[in-house]
Amino acid sequence: MSDILKALIEIVGERGVSNTPEEIWFYSRDPGVLTPHLPDYVVAPRTTEEVQKIVLLANREKIPVVPMGNGMSLTGLVIPLKGGIVLDMKRMNKILEVNAMARYAVVEGGTSQGVLKACLQEHYPQLRHSIPDAPPTTTIAANAALHGQGRLTQQYGFNSEMVTGLEVVLPTGEICLIGSPSLGPYWFSRGPTMPDLSALFLGWLGTTGIITKIGLRLYPNKKIRDVELFVTDRVDLIPDILYKLTHLEILEDVNVWFQPKPLMFQGNFHITLYFTGDTEEEITFKRRMIWDALQEYMDSKDGGFMSVQYMKEMLMEMPQRGIADFADVPKGGGFEYSGPITILSHFPQYAAKVVELAAKYDVLYASSARLISGGHCMMFSISFAFNRNDPAMMTRVKHALDEATAFALEMGGIPWKPNFMEQKMIMEKMDKNALKLLLMIKKNLDPQGIMNPGNWEVNT
Amino acid sequence: MYALKWKEKVCATCTSAECLLKCQYISFTRHDEAHGEMMKVVRGEDSRVLHECATCYACEEYCKRGNHPFYLISERREGRGMFTAPRPITNQWKNMTQMQGKYMVGPVKDKVLSCCFIPDLGILGTGEIFKDVASAVAFGAEFMCPAVHTHFARMSVIKERLPIVIENLVKLGVKEVICLHDECYGTFTAIASAYGIDVPFKPIYYMDFLLSRMREMKDRITPLGIRAAYQRPCSNRLIPDKYPLVKEILDLIGVELPAREYQGENCLCCGEILRSISGYKLADDVQERNLNDMVQTGAEYCVFNCPACQSSLSEKVAKKGLTPVHIINLCKMAIGEKEREAR
Numbered sequence: 134m135s136d137i138l139k140a141l142i143e144i145v146g147e148r149g150v151s152n153t154p155e156e157i158w159f160y161s162r163d164p165g166v167l168t169p170h171l172p173d174y175v176v177a178p179r180t181t182e183e184v185q186k187i188v189l190l191a192n193r194e195k196i197p198v199v200p201m202g203n204g205m206s207l208t209g210l211v212i213p214l215k216g217g218i219v220l221d222m223k224r225m226n227k228i229l230e231v232n233a234m235a236r237y238a239v240v241e242g243g244t245s246q247g248v249l250k251a252c253l254q255e256h257y258p259q260l261r262h263s264i265p266d267a268p269p270t271t272t273i274a275a276n277a278a279l280h281g282q283g284r285l286t287q288q289y290g291f292n293s294e295m296v297t298g299l300e301v302v303l304p305t306g307e308i309c310l311i312g313s314p315s316l317g318p319y320w321f322s323r324g325p326t327m328p329d330l331s332a333l334f335l336g337w338l339g340t341t342g343i344i345t346k347i348g349l350r351l352y353p354n355k356k357i358r359d360v361e362l363f364v365t366d367r368v369d370l371i372p373d374i375l376y377k378l379t380h381l382e383i384l385e386d387v388n389v390w391f392q393p394k395p396l397m398f399q400g401n402f403h404i405t406l407y408f409t410g411d412t413e414e415e416i417t418f419k420r421r422m423i424w425d426a427l428q429e430y431m432d433s434k435d436g437g438f439m440s441v442q443y444m445k446e447m448l449m450e451m452p453q454r455g456i457a458d459f460a461d462v463p464k465g466g467g468f469e470y471s472g473p474i475t476i477l478s479h480f481p482q483y484a485a486k487v488v489e490l491a492a493k494y495d496v497l498y499a500s501s502a503r504l505i506s507g508g509h510c511m512m513f514s515i516s517f518a519f520n521r522n523d524p525a526m527m528t529r530v531k532h533a534l535d536e537a538t539a540f541a542l543e544m545g546g547i548p549w550k551p552n553f554m555e556q557k558m559i560m561e562k563m564d565k566n567a568l569k570l571l572l573m574i575k576k577n578l579d580p581q582g583i584m585n586p587g588n589w590e591v592n593t
Numbered sequence: 594m595y596a597l598k599w600k601e602k603v604c605a606t607c608t609s610a611e612c613l614l615k616c617q618y619i620s621f622t623r624h625d626e627a628h629g630e631m632m633k634v635v636r637g638e639d640s641r642v643l644h645e646c647a648t649c650y651a652c653e654e655y656c657k658r659g660n661h662p663f664y665l666i667s668e669r670r671e672g673r674g675m676f677t678a679p680r681p682i683t684n685q686w687k688n689m690t691q692m693q694g695k696y697m698v699g700p701v702k703d704k705v706l707s708c709c710f711i712p713d714l715g716i717l718g719t720g721e722i723f724k725d726v727a728s729a730v731a732f733g734a735e736f737m738c739p740a741v742h743t744h745f746a747r748m749s750v751i752k753e754r755l756p757i758v759i760e761n762l763v764k765l766g767v768k769e770v771i772c773l774h775d776e777c778y779g780t781f782t783a784i785a786s787a788y789g790i791d792v793p794f795k796p797i798y799y800m801d802f803l804l805s806r807m808r809e810m811k812d813r814i815t816p817l818g819i820r821a822a823y824q825r826p827c828s829n830r831l832i833p834d835k836y837p838l839v840k841e842i843l844d845l846i847g848v849e850l851p852a853r854e855y856q857g858e859n860c861l862c863c864g865e866i867l868r869s870i871s872g873y874k875l876a877d878d879v880q881e882r883n884l885n886d887m888v889q890t891g892a893e894y895c896v897f898n899c900p901a902c903q904s905s906l907s908e909k910v911a912k913k914g915l916t917p918v919h920i921i922n923l924c925k926m927a928i929g930e931k932e933r934e935a936r
Contacts, residue, residue, distance in 0.1 A: 364682065397685055397688050398685075398688075400684060401681045435679065443904070
């Protein structure tokens with residue numbers, strides 16, 4: 134047994150560490166198309182102190198450390214590109230506090246979306262958090278760390294903007310509290326009125342530290358949720374439609390999607406509109422506002438509301454499982470997407486690009502855009518399904534996604550949760566002084582370059 | 594291509610113009626005005642009827658002279674390139690009901706139980722009432738009556754698809770097709786006849802089948818002793834001679850149908866197509882009037898014939914305190930096969 138393995142066992146116990154081939158095989162990959170790479174060890178700590186000891190060990194031994202939530206980014210963000218330790222955070226899954234009056238929760242760094250959802254439903258039914266359309270096993274900290282989105286993103290912004298404080302183990306081993314918890318027992322503010330230090334850890338994809346605790350805003354959970362589905366066959370109208378809808382300031386969530394299969398969806402662009410209320414009167418009032426806002430498109434016959442009765446159960450799911458169904462249309466259960474953040478007025482160009490790429494690379498597409506912060510921008514997902522047992526198809530998907538990212542950058546968009554190649558493309562395009570600042574911050578926080586190496590690096 | 598069998602002279606000599614004077618959605622007060630507008634439709638001219646018709650099917654019932662005002666309005670609309678509903682909704686319905694080879698057929702002999710393209714019908718067509726035919730089902734777009742496209746003024750879709758549906762049923766080698774969907778029976782009888790499309794099997798209306806079976810099982814019936822309001826579907830306007838069956842069946846199982854304003858010829862549609870075509874204002878108004886009328890009769894249940902109406906109105910009638918139930922399930926309750934729907 135190696136000295137490192139012995140040291141890791143001393144920190145987390147025998148059941149918390151492994152280097153057996155069958156276990157590190159699983160930690161070498163994610164469900165996307167990127168090439169797997171084996172770690173040397175997988176470690177599952179239970180406490181912040183254990184995380185700290187592991188990081189100190191990694192510093193001494195100069196071993197890479199890759200913090201991992203549930204490993205569902207699809208873009209290889211937790212594939213250990215340079216080996217080392219994969220730090221599986223799932224055993225740190227406790228809800229530490231719910232402050233109902235201040236509407237925030239504090240959870241450990243490996244707590245899943247499903248655990249928080251279940252806790253709130255049972256004990257705080259008047260509160261909810263912004264659930265992403267990802268499996269419920271995905272973690273809150275990882276989602277925030279990669280600027281994830283969820284069901285409340287249209288109203289309140291990226292899920293990372295809902296962070297109210299952090300506890301972080303720095304790459305050099307110090308435990309650091311960020312925001313109001315650095316001054317007292319309350320987790321109500323990530324920064325204001327101080328400098329917002331949380332920005333040193335959100336969006337960095339685990340390259341600047343390990344989030345061991347996270348505070349998260351909670352929001353009112355209205356008694357009734359409802360949905361409408363507007364369709365149009367004119368992509369050029371989509372930006373104006375979205376502009377009118379967001380002007381209403383009453384929508385919980387807005388998703389625009391189009392796909393060629395099944396046949397009933399072919400040729401149309403669908404806008405799913407979620408809204409909430411505490412009474413039937415409130416729901417009816419909001420529904421009428423939505424319909425009135427789009428009446429001109431009905432009058433011109435360019436768009437209309439479709440009946441949602443038969444789809445309602447599926448549409449109301451949180452998270453929506455139907456997204457996974459798409460992965461299995463070509464059989465073999467794979468899908469990956471490029472999800473650039475961009476402005477609403479670019480929707481028609483992005484939509485045309487999806488169709489073009491699908492035809493060029495002979496792959497099946499489905500596309501969905503989620504509005505962010507009342508329409509200031511959107512996440513436009515360019516999704517392709519593939520058969521995991523068909524390497525040629527996976528290569529075609531990879532090429533299509535690379536081209537989608539290049540297109541997004543040309544259009545002035547920002548790739549979301551970029552893989553290491555896409556990060557390089559971003560860094561090549563970004564303002565040189567901004568890049569200098571980025572690298573300076575990273576170098577200062579992680580002088581040995583052990584945190585998730587290969588990511589946000591110029592010379593990978 | 595099949596063409597509508599329709600006589601201009603019948604309209605030209607009509608002294609009642611009831612097709613439009615009785616219309617619940619286009620206001621006419623004088624015979625000459627209504628007759629004049631209908632004659633514009635007849636001559637292929639523009640008319641307010643083409644712009645205001647809500648596609649409720651009712652004029653097919655109002656016309657007592659055997660002409661087909663609604664099919665003609667729909668033909669004229671399509672001929673002028675008009676859309677009743679928004680274009681993407683119209684095309685979505687066309688795509689959604691496209692035959693794609695994804696159908697289900699059970700062990701069929703001389704009879705088939707047609708479930709159209711409505712999954713709920715497969716569940717309804719089971720149990721003691723349907724014991725001899727329950728497994729002999731046909732389901733899918735290949736067996737779907739395309740009448741819904743009249744709402745969207747796309748008669749070309751009906752003329753194209755109906756002969757194929759009929760041919761698909763003929764290929765099963767059946768002599769009788771028991772139609773669990775009201776609209777299927779209306780299509781195989783009224784629409785096929787209006788277009789001269791041959792139907793080489795005997796369509797059986799499920800309410801005829803239901804009445805016959807309930808009579809056979811009369812000694813098993815425990816009268817339900819309830820009051821109910823009936824939601825008549827638009828497609829029943831194509832087969833008004835079958836409307837009395839509802840009362841006969843309900844009488845047999847001890848369900849009282851109290852008189853109400855919106856029944857028979859004056860019934861109101863479920864409103865969902867109106868929502869697609871005209872928007873929420875008309876649909877909400879129609880549904881509100883209809884449901885309040887049901888409540889005022891003291892009805893405890895709202896009885897449905899069409900699963901689409903049931904899907905549209907169930908939640909709304911439940912909020913008004915009525916229990917939504919399909920007439921087949923009401924019969925199953927009467928023979929003790931199904932527990933009473935919880936109120």
